[in-house]
Amino acid sequence: MKVNKIQEFFLLVIIIITSCRELYFPDDIRSLEQTPVIRGIICEGSSPAVSITYAMGYYENTEILVSNATVVITDNLGNQVELLEESAGSYKPASDDYIGVIGGVYTLHVTTHDGIEYESDPVTINERPVIDSIYARLGELEAILYNQDGEPYTDKIHDGFYLFTDLSAETNSTVYYRFNTSVIRLFSYLIQPPMAQQASNIYIWERPDVIDDFYSVAFITANNGRQILPGHEIGYLQWIDNPPCYAITSSTAPWVLILKVYAISSGVYDYYHSIDQQLNADNQMFAPVPSQIKTNIHCINDPARTISGVFEASSMAVSYKAFLFINKNILRSKNLETFPDYLESGSQSVDPPDFWVGF
Amino acid sequence: MNDYYLWNSRASFYDINGTLHFNLPKNIISISNYLCNDAFKFASEVRYNYGSELLSVNWNNIIRPNLISYLTLSYSNYHVIKDNINNAFMQSRIESGIRYTGLKYRIKYTGIQHHTIDGGINLVNYFVHPGERTPLDTGSLIIPASLKNEKAYEGAIFLNDEYEVNNYLIFNTGLRISGYQKAGSGMIFGFEPRLSTRIKINDRSSVKMSYNRDLQYISMISLSLISTPGDIWKLANSNIKPLIANQFALGYYRNFINNTIETSVEAYYKSISNIIEYKDGAVLEMNPDLENELLNANGINYGIEFSLKRNSGKIDGWISYTYSRSLRKVTDHDQGKIISNNNYFPSSYDKPHDFTIVANWHANRRLQFSANFTYSTGIPITLPEYKYSTSGEIMVVFSRRNEYRIPDYHRLDLTVSLDESLRIKKKWKGYWSFSLLNVYGRKNPYSVYYKKEDPGEYNNFNRFNLYKLYLIGKPMPILNYSFVF
Known part of the structure; x- marks a missing residue:
């Protein structure tokens, strides 16, 4: 019997209706080998730090911290520094004398207590990035949330602005970047009698909130001369309509954005980019090519051994910008020379703190 | 759904x-x-x-x-x-x-x-x-x-x-x-x-x-x-x-x-x-x-x-x-x-294994019963074996290439078919068939993939979960009428 195309179509419709998906717990997954996860970093002007764990089995929920490892960093000038175990699985040099310098080439060596040796590829601290600008564009945000059965559904549309940055580099080679964007919400209002004995300004600030993904990376391809990376998205600033209940009279609520851009090497870029790929490869109906996370660390005793993690050498540029919502469609901005690197949330009255931003 | x-x-x-x-x-x-x-x-x-x-x-x-x-x-x-x-x-x-x-x-x-x-x-x-x-x-x-x-x-x-x-x-x-x-x-x-x-x-x-x-x-x-x-x-x-x-x-x-x-x-x-x-x-x-x-x-x-x-x-x-x-x-x-x-x-x-059996019983010149059973080994797949957390995300480490297999595929289909008429000179000749696909309702996976979710009791508190997608996961009746003229 020849099945014609119309019959095929109806068959397809029936198949779609009767198809489904369900959680799958394969009972034959083997997690027998200890898989080290080594994460090390050395930044320009900072001491190195390394953490070592063993990955969990797929059905387990406890990471094993790796103690008693020998951790050494060597550089292209013949220097070497040993990192000591500061807490379980966490290693740092005994002093802050050894710091990363631009142009330095660093290699991480790790020997675990069972004698297995691991080594990173040599990584270079490149020139600091140049942040040309930070800007915002009006846009709605659609979010997918999950109900109690784990099924996704669309959330209400948020109003707000997407944030972008432009970078440039004077170079003839490919340049790789990693981004870290956080925002701090500032809030001020005037309190008056009878709520207070006398009229007074109150200043409140919140802890920094990271608004981009830790694996946010980008690169500029070499093309003879000045390279420009335009429009790299660094996050979303959401319009919040309802002021806090203690805002009795006029108030302002600017946001301060802190953008840190790290110049990294291609191997480190590959690591973060593969994380991005893995996290965004989920939920594809046609099982995607497995997105194994890349690493620039390998096992010397057994090159085929599975390892995760990265050894990063980087330099960093930072830029600050303040934004103020006039309404949900209008956003004013102001470049800032500086801002505290880290703040705990707090408040004070009468006079604003030194870092306060007025519009 | x-x-x-x-x-x-x-x-x-x-x-x-x-x-x-x-x-x-x-x-x-x-x-x-x-x-x-x-x-x-x-x-x-x-x-x-x-x-x-x-x-x-x-x-x-x-x-x-x-x-x-x-x-x-x-x-x-x-x-x-x-x-x-x-x-x-x-x-x-x-x-x-x-x-x-x-x-x-x-x-x-x-x-x-x-x-x-x-x-x-x-x-x-x-x-x-x-x-x-x-x-x-x-x-x-x-x-x-x-x-x-x-x-x-x-x-x-x-x-x-x-x-x-x-x-x-x-x-x-x-x-x-x-x-x-x-x-x-x-x-x-x-x-x-x-x-x-x-x-x-x-x-x-x-x-x-x-x-x-x-x-x-x-x-x-x-x-x-x-x-x-x-x-x-x-x-x-x-x-x-x-x-x-x-x-x-x-x-x-x-x-x-x-x-x-x-x-x-x-x-x-x-x-x-x-x-x-x-x-x-x-x-x-x-x-x-x-x-x-x-x-x-x-x-x-x-x-x-x-x-x-x-x-x-x-x-x-x-x-x-x-x-x-x-x-x-x-x-x-x-x-x-x-x-x-x-x-x-x-x-x-x-x-590796692929087995098919097709049997037709011609009860009379118009009525026919058919049974079709197929079995094959599940296709190879690369599955996550390990996981670790980094900056609030759970990452997975996959097995060696195609080290696992999705579950084996097997299915039984039954069909009854009836010719309307055996007269050769008839201008319109119809043909009825009733099939029951996947008689015992096996959920044969078509694909296995992983998905990022909120951890909960339903998924063993995993951030990443494996899902299998299956087609015709239950017995499916089909009534078909064909004709030639």
């Missing part, structure tokens, strides 16, 4: 085909064309639109009673548009395609006793448009990018002789010599000999043996476990050598009980060189440095197939069982290019 992704997905298609035949004295000309287009949208994430245009012109010319020529001109154009629509500012369109233009001229000569000689030429022009990415609308920040188009030419001459030594022995020998040139690369030559023989032992049994060597100058690189519109085509060049396959096959065929029962055993072994594999975590889409992500692999395919078929009687049908393997091995030892410790691993097509 409470499935956001499924309910927000769309699919549509159309197919148009037609053929014109011209029967002229000593000449037959036919022109065929086929147009198709399919589109589907997967929730608010991705939209595919892909289609093909095929055209072929055939001219068969009887020059002399023992000399016939066959000319075929063919053209095919396959194009894919993929729209990434999940992010308003990063919406992009990727267009890619492959075009094939061919000419084949073949002459068949039967003027020498016991010989049928076949020879000719074949010219092919390949054009691959690997991808062009553009912003989908003016608000998109996507930077336009285009990968370099690839062109190549293949020319071949071939000659084949079928020599019927006597009623019991036939030899078939042939050679195809091809030359291939990709723009910017050197010429590649290929020799493709073939040899086969059929030995008729008696009226009931025969043996066939064959050897083929084939070259393939274009390879498909799949972005997923199964073929999808987004698959990438890559032409051979100085770095990517043409795929070479050498296949040996041996078959024994025997009939029983006045040829009402046919049995056969066929075995084959195929070695393949220059298969394209890819690195772990390779980026394949819109990658200007794609070759850097690809690995050269060798492969072996082998198997044996047993078949038993009954053609007549109240009960007819057939049983077949195949044991086959399809293995790959990457030979590169450089860091980051080692796959499965450089050992053989199963390819995505490796299904």
Whole structure:
């Protein structure tokens, strides 16, 4: 019997209706080998730090911290520094004398207590990035949330602005970047009698909130001369309509954005980019090519051994910008020379703190 | 189904085909064309639109009673548009395609006793448009990018002789010599000999043996476990050598009980060189440095197939069982290019056991009952074995390539069919059938994939969860009415 195309179509419709998906717990997954996860970093002007764990089995929920490892960093000038175990699985040099310098080439060596040796590829601290600008564009945000059965559904549309940055580099080679964007919400209002004995300004600030993904990376391809990376998205600033209940009279609520851009090497870029790929490869109906996370660390005793993690050498540029919502469609901005690197949330009255931003 | 992704997905298609035949004295000309287009949208994430245009012109010319020529001109154009629509500012369109233009001229000569000689030429022009990415609308920040188009030419001459030594022995020998040139690369030559023989032992049994060597100058690189519109085509060049396959096959065929029962055993072994594999975590889409992500692999395919078929009687049908393997091995030892410790691993097509039984009971001249049972080993898959947390995200570490398998596939279908009328002269002849597919409701997985979710009791508090997608996961009745007029 020849099945014609119309019959095929109806068959397809029936198949779609009767198809489904369900959680799958394969009972034959083997997690027998200890898989080290080594994460090390050395930044320009900072001491190195390394953490070592063993990955969990797929059905387990406890990471094993790796103690008693020998951790050494060597550089292209013949220097070497040993990192000591500061807490379980966490290693740092005994002093802050050894710091990363631009142009330095660093290699991480790790020997675990069972004698297995691991080594990173040599990584270079490149020139600091140049942040040309930070800007915002009006846009709605659609979010997918999950109900109690784990099924996704669309959330209400948020109003707000997407944030972008432009970078440039004077170079003839490919340049790789990693981004870290956080925002701090500032809030001020005037309190008056009878709520207070006398009229007074109150200043409140919140802890920094990271608004981009830790694996946010980008690169500029070499093309003879000045390279420009335009429009790299660094996050979303959401319009919040309802002021806090203690805002009795006029108030302002600017946001301060802190953008840190790290110049990294291609191997480190590959690591973060593969994380991005893995996290965004989920939920594809046609099982995607497995997105194994890349690493620039390998096992010397057994090159085929599975390892995760990265050894990063980087330099960093930072830029600050303040934004103020006039309404949900209008956003004013102001470049800032500086801002505290880290703040705990707090408040004070009468006079604003030194870092306060007025519009 | 409470499935956001499924309910927000769309699919549509159309197919148009037609053929014109011209029967002229000593000449037959036919022109065929086929147009198709399919589109589907997967929730608010991705939209595919892909289609093909095929055209072929055939001219068969009887020059002399023992000399016939066959000319075929063919053209095919396959194009894919993929729209990434999940992010308003990063919406992009990727267009890619492959075009094939061919000419084949073949002459068949039967003027020498016991010989049928076949020879000719074949010219092919390949054009691959690997991808062009553009912003989908003016608000998109996507930077336009285009990968370099690839062109190549293949020319071949071939000659084949079928020599019927006597009623019991036939030899078939042939050679195809091809030359291939990709723009910017050197010429590649290929020799493709073939040899086969059929030995008729008696009226009931025969043996066939064959050897083929084939070259393939274009390879498909799949972005997923199964073929999808987004698959990438890559032409051979100085770095990517043409795929070479050498296949040996041996078959024994025997009939029983006045040829009402046919049995056969066929075995084959195929070695393949220059298969394209890819690195772990390779980026394949819109990658200007794609070759850097690809690995050269060798492969072996082998198997044996047993078949038993009954053609007549109240009960007819057939049983077949195949044991086959399809293995790959990457030979590169450089860091980051080692796959499965450089050992053989199963390819995505490796299904060792495949068993089918079809039985039809003709209760009377109008009523028929059928049963169809199939079983096959689950296809290989790479699964996550480990996980670790970093900056608030849970990452997974996958197993070696294709180290696991999805659950085996098996299914029983039953059908009852009834002819409306047996009268030959009736203008309208109808045919009813009622089928129950997947009688025992097995949830045969079609694909296994992982998904990021909020941890909860339902998913064992995992951030990443494996899901299996199955089609027809319950018994499905189908009533069908067909007619001819």
